[in-house]
Structures are given as C-alpha cells and as structure tokens.
Amino acid sequence: LAKTTQPISMDSYEGQEVNITCSHNNIATNDYITWYQQFPSQGPRFIIQGYKTKVTNEVASLFIPADRKSSTLSLPRVSLSDTAVYYCLVGETGGFKTIFGAGTRLFVKA
Amino acid sequence: DTAVSQTPKYLVTQMGNDKSIKCEQNLGHDTMYWYKQDSKKFLKIMFSYNNKELIINETVPNRFSPKSPDKAHLNLHINSLELGDSAVYFCASSQGGLAGSTDTQYFGPGTRLTVL
Numbered sequence: 474l475a476k477t478t479q480p481i482s483m484d485s486y487e488g489q490e491v492n493i494t495c496s497h498n499n500i501a502t503n504d505y506i507t508w509y510q511q512f513p514s515q516g517p518r519f520i521i522q523g524y525k526t527k528v529t530n531e532v533a534s535l536f537i538p539a540d541r542k543s544s545t546l547s548l549p550r551v552s553l554s555d556t557a558v559y560y561c562l563v564g565e566t567g568g569f570k571t572i573f574g575a576g577t578r579l580f581v582k583a
Numbered sequence: 584d585t586a587v588s589q590t591p592k593y594l595v596t597q598m599g600n601d602k603s604i605k606c607e608q609n610l611g612h613d614t615m616y617w618y619k620q621d622s623k624k625f626l627k628i629m630f631s632y633n634n635k636e637l638i639i640n641e642t643v644p645n646r647f648s649p650k651s652p653d654k655a656h657l658n659l660h661i662n663s664l665e666l667g668d669s670a671v672y673f674c675a676s677s678q679g680g681l682a683g684s685t686d687t688q689y690f691g692p693g694t695r696l697t698v699l
Contacts (some may be wrong), residue, residue, distance in 0.1 A: 481635070507687075509688075511626075514692075514693070515690075515692060515693070516587075516673045516675065516691055516692060516693055517673075517688075517690050518689025518690065519687040519688065519689075529678055558624065560626070568697065571616070571688065572616075572628070573625070573626040573627070573628075575624075575625060576624070576626075
C-alpha cells in the first residue's frame with residue numbers, strides 16, 4: 474500500500490480557499506486517492522475520491538497531476554466549521570485494508 | 584436513522600475486566616471494520632470482515648476477538664483489558680469487494696474506552 478505524506482497542520486481564515494497537498498510517490502496503477510474529514514469526537518467522513526485529473530463535488534475539489542504522485546484537496550471559502558483533520562488515503566477500492574496517515578489538522582480562524 | 588451505530592459511546596472499566604462494544608450498520612454493506620484511534624489521533628485498522636468472514640487482522644492481540652453474527656453486525660470483545668487499550672474505537676462499513684468501485688467507508692460515532 475502506498476504511503477502518504479501530508480502537512481501536520483495548516484491555519485486559515487474564514488472565506489479563504491485552502492489547499493492541502495498529499496504526496497504518494499509509490500502509488501500503484503489500481504490505487505484511488507480518497508480524502509476523509511474528521512471532526513473532534515466523531516468518526517471520519519468521506520469527502521472526495523479520484524483517480525486522475527480533477528474531481529469536484531459540492532464540498533471540495535481534488536486535483537491529481539498526470540504522474541499521480543501527489544494530490545491536492547481544495548476547500549473553497551472555508552468556514553469555522555471546516556476545522557477538522559483531513560486524511561489522504563491511497564489504495565485499491567474494493568480492497569479490505571485501509572491505511573490512514575497522520576492527517577492534516579486544519580484550523581480555520583475568524 | 585443512523586447508518587452505523589455503536590454502543591456504548593463511553594466505557595470506563597478496570598484493568599483485567601472483559602468488555603464488549605457493539606456495532607450495527609443498516610446500509611446493507613458487505614464489509615465491516617474496527618479501527619482504534621489512540622491519544623495521538625492515529626487511526627489504525629484492526630479488523631476487516633466481509634460477509635461475516637474475517638479478512639484482515641492487523642496483528643491485534645488475541646485478547647481482541649471480533650464476532651460477526653450477521654452482515655449487519657460486528658461486535659468487538661476485549662478480554663483482560665490493559666491500560667494501553669484506552670482509546671476511541673470506531674466501527675465502519677463499506678460495500679467492499681468491488682474492485683474499481685468507490686468503496687466509501689461509513690464510520691460510526693466511536694466508543695471511548697478508558698481503562699483504569
């Protein structure tokens with residue numbers, strides 16, 4: 474399973490766009506890139522998933538370059554409620570083993 | 584309706600005791616998981632079950648024994664509790680087994696276990 478590297482923490486202000494980059498140099502051909510969000514005292518929650526190029530949903534965008542060795546989660550106009558830990562995962566969907574890294578703690582300030 | 588539920592939410596017990604945590608999902612998923620999140624917030628997978636069969640056991644001590652009576656339930660029984668078992672335990676479920684699918688995992692609210 475590909476190992477992921479993310480910044481430990483990031484600070485932002487309300488209304489700003491936040492980009493969190495994840496490195497996964499050893500990503501395999503069948504691996505997808507998935508991001509989860511975890512609020513304090515709650516379980517992780519799926520945000521977005523992609524294989525290549527760009528994926529967008531109502532919550533975030535995911536940018537994946539052609540070599541797929543990294544990915545960037547983009548949160549448009551964050552609010553205080555976006556303060557959470559964001560995990561980048563790389564693995565084959567349909568597999569039964571999921572590895573969560575340390576995640577990135579995002580602090581959104583007023 | 585809660586998709587993945589766990590009971591109890593909090594569990595405080597003495598060292599050496601035996602305790603169980605229950606998990607139920609009403610999503611019709613085939614795969615269920617148990618994760619442990621320690622005080623440093625690292626989330627580690629412990630077990631994966633697919634259609635009631637153990638698929639993944641991540642070198643978890645034998646004191647931990649998962650039981651899946653049916654696809655909708657995956658309970659975790661812990662014998663002879665130790666101080667190091669104190670953590671938040673999360674149950675999760677996913678469709679599973681479908682290569683190439685978006686196998687999103689849905690997590691329960693967690694059970695905070697404190698061993699005194």
